[in-house]
Amino acid sequence: MKPKILIVEDEPGIADTLQYALRTDGFDPVWVATGEDAVALVREAPPALVILDVGLPDTSGFEVFKRVRAFADVPVVFLTARSDEIDRVVGLELGADDYVAKPFSPRELVARVRSILRRSAKPAAAPAETPPAPLPVAVDEGRRQIRYYGRLLELSRYEFGLLQTLASRPGHVFTRDTLLARVWDDATESLDRTVDAHVKTLRAKMKGVAPDLDPIRTHRGTGYALAEDLPPTL
Numbered sequence: 001m002k003p004k005i006l007i008v009e010d011e012p013g014i015a016d017t018l019q020y021a022l023r024t025d026g027f028d029p030v031w032v033a034t035g036e037d038a039v040a041l042v043r044e045a046p047p048a049l050v051i052l053d054v055g056l057p058d059t060s061g062f063e064v065f066k067r068v069r070a071f072a073d074v075p076v077v078f079l080t081a082r083s084d085e086i087d088r089v090v091g092l093e094l095g096a097d098d099y100v101a102k103p104f105s106p107r108e109l110v111a112r113v114r115s116i117l118r119r120s121a122k123p124a125a126a127p128a129e130t131p132p133a134p135l136p137v138a139v140d141e142g143r144r145q146i147r148y149y150g151r152l153l154e155l156s157r158y159e160f161g162l163l164q165t166l167a168s169r170p171g172h173v174f175t176r177d178t179l180l181a182r183v184w185d186d187a188t189e190s191l192d193r194t195v196d197a198h199v200k201t202l203r204a205k206m207k208g209v210a211p212d213l214d215p216i217r218t219h220r221g222t223g224y225a226l227a228e229d230l231p232p233t234l
Helices: 012-024 035-044 061-069 085-094 106-120 157-168 176-183 192-207
Strands: 004-008 028-032 049-053 076-080 098-101 137-140 145-148 216-219 223-226
Touching: 004 012, 004 035, 012 028, 012 106, 028 035, 035 049, 035 061, 049 061, 049 106, 061 076, 061 085, 076 106, 098 106, 137 157, 145 157, 157 176, 157 192, 157 223, 176 192, 176 223, 192 216, 192 223
Parallel strands: 004 028, 004 049, 049 076, 076 098
Antiparallel strands: 137 145, 216 223
């Protein structure tokens, strides 16, 4: 859709010139000659930008600006026949986006309109991020707790250490020697079957939560791995 530009100007000749220049440049100009009509139109359907003459027959352009900005945050370019600096300062202090004194170049004014619209364009909303899939095994190292599908597992010290290690790299095969070294204080006095026994009890506790799943895979002659294809939810 073409951006709608509201022209608030009581001189038909100037309004016609502006409408032609804007229409030629791809805008949809709408013209009103009074401040009251301008306020009513903006309230009904806010335009992309307002070109607002300061000297209107029924009220001041500055007053129109204040009334419009009370309910619509549309960019405004003031247009005036006066070259008095005080008018320019007042307009800009009110919050106008630009100020053009007559006589002016229609092409220059249209270029300013396009520049203001580029600056005021709101960036497109970023697409909502997809929340990460829940982890079947969630390790809380600070509390030394592990939840399996949201259920808190009652684990011994060594069971916690085993599952914590396996969960750190799902799918990775940890040898019995590696598990002994990481979980047991004195691995030299422990045996491979110690790991096997604790894995067995750990499996049983996890089966109590999800009986149909096999969360810990045995790799014969090597060690164990946490299954990396566990569904995110039950």
